[in-house]
Amino acid sequence: xxxxxxxxxxxxxxxxxxxxxxxxxxxxxxxxxxxxxxxxxxxxxxxxxxxxxxxxxxxxxxxxxxxxxxxxxxxxxxxxxxxxxxxxxxxxxxxxxxxxxxxxxxxxxxxxxxxxxxxxxxxxxxxxxxxxxxxxxxxxxxxxxxxxxxxxxxxxxxxxxxxxxxxxxxxxxxxxxxxxxxxxxxxxxxxxxxx
Amino acid sequence: xxxxxxxxxxxxxxxxxxxxxxxxxxxxxxxxxxxxxxxxxxxxxxxxxxxxxxxxxxxxxxxxxxxxxxxxxxxxxxxxxxxxxxxxxxxxxxxxxxxxxxxxxxxxxxxxxxxxxxxxxxxxxxxxxxxxxxxxxxxxxxxxxxxxxxxxx
Numbered sequence: 001x002x003x004x005x006x007x008x009x010x011x012x013x014x015x016x017x018x019x020x021x022x023x024x025x026x027x028x029x030x031x032x033x034x035x036x037x038x039x040x041x042x043x044x045x046x047x048x049x050x051x052x053x054x055x056x057x058x059x060x061x062x063x064x065x066x067x068x069x070x071x072x073x074x075x076x077x078x079x080x081x082x083x084x085x086x087x088x089x090x091x092x093x094x095x096x097x098x099x100x101x102x103x104x105x106x107x108x109x110x111x112x113x114x115x116x117x118x119x120x121x122x123x124x125x126x127x128x129x130x131x132x133x134x135x136x137x138x139x140x141x142x143x144x145x146x147x148x149x150x151x152x153x154x155x156x157x158x159x160x161x162x163x164x165x166x167x168x169x170x171x172x173x174x175x176x177x178x179x180x181x182x183x184x185x186x187x188x189x190x191x192x193x194x195x
Numbered sequence: 196x197x198x199x200x201x202x203x204x205x206x207x208x209x210x211x212x213x214x215x216x217x218x219x220x221x222x223x224x225x226x227x228x229x230x231x232x233x234x235x236x237x238x239x240x241x242x243x244x245x246x247x248x249x250x251x252x253x254x255x256x257x258x259x260x261x262x263x264x265x266x267x268x269x270x271x272x273x274x275x276x277x278x279x280x281x282x283x284x285x286x287x288x289x290x291x292x293x294x295x296x297x298x299x300x301x302x303x304x305x306x307x308x309x310x311x312x313x314x315x316x317x318x319x320x321x322x323x324x325x326x327x328x329x330x331x332x333x334x335x336x337x338x339x340x341x342x343x344x345x346x347x348x
Contacts (some may be wrong), residue, residue: 031254036247133239
């Protein structure tokens with residue numbers, strides 16, 4: 001592995017410098033989160049893997065210019081968000097791919113539900129809820145979906161989301177509210193018993 | 196006075212104000228709404244997290260990442276050539292064909308063409324060479340004025 005000691009700026013906090021020096025550890029520690037976020041965003045395993053690889057390659061290439069104004073995790077998510085935005089722009093031409101990414105694997109939902117202790121009725125309701133939210137998050141605008149997934153799948157706080165997406169805290173709140181309201185309304189329209 | 200939709204969304208996201216939380220304690224309707232919504236989103240979050248985690252491939256080492264970077268899948272070269280050929284045919288051949296199909300010649304031109312065709316037909320269906328034409332005309336005239344035995348009519 002290449003040494004990054006000379007490349008890292010001296011002004012960075014020592015902890016971040018140390019973290020970036022061992023880039024293999026950075027990959028091991030953050031790969032699962034970056035991949036998962038890419039996967040729930042693009043819903044295509046191959047694309048998610050390409051985005052994740054590109055994210056770490058970009059980060060490795062730009063580690064010397066990393067200012068250390070955020071954590072390494074936030075920085076990696078910022079790169080991932082930009083790559084996903086680029087992918088969405090390119091994907092608009094690949095209309096045949098849209099149908100494939102819209103549906104969740106039913107066996108995956110069943111597998112997850114089967115581990116829950118619940119009655120058959122509750123399981124059915126749970127499956128319907130998950131599938132409906134999964135479907136409706138796809139109809140959100142790109143910004144709303146980014147904020148929604150970062151908050152509810154990656155469990156990041158709003159300030160971190162603002163830093164990742166480049167939005168103000170107020171915009172993050174607005175996008176999150178609109179995303180929740182849209183999902184809620186669509187769930188209400190489609191499945192009266194759910195909400 | 197109930198909580199606004201925005202306040203409910205922020206409560207859902209874990210960012211309610213103390214006043215919102217106080218309101219929830221006293222308002223069953225708002226509490227139910229927040230709880231139901233929270234339940235739905237939590238189910239989705241739980242599934243998405245676990246499903247996403249189960250799909251994660253093993254992280255590569257840096258050396259592997261730098262050396263074996265997956266290239267984006269490209270279409271074979273013949274697809275590009277075929278597409279270019281189709282475009283060329285569409286642009287170069289189809290418009291002139293379309294034009295010739297659409298264009299109707301004027302009536303004068305049609306009449307002249309018909310006359311020309313008649314003349315051509317007459318020439319090519321001639322039984323004797325052009326040089327013998329006067330002789331044929333004379334013979335026709337003679338035929339019309341004399342009978343078979345050479346006697347004048």
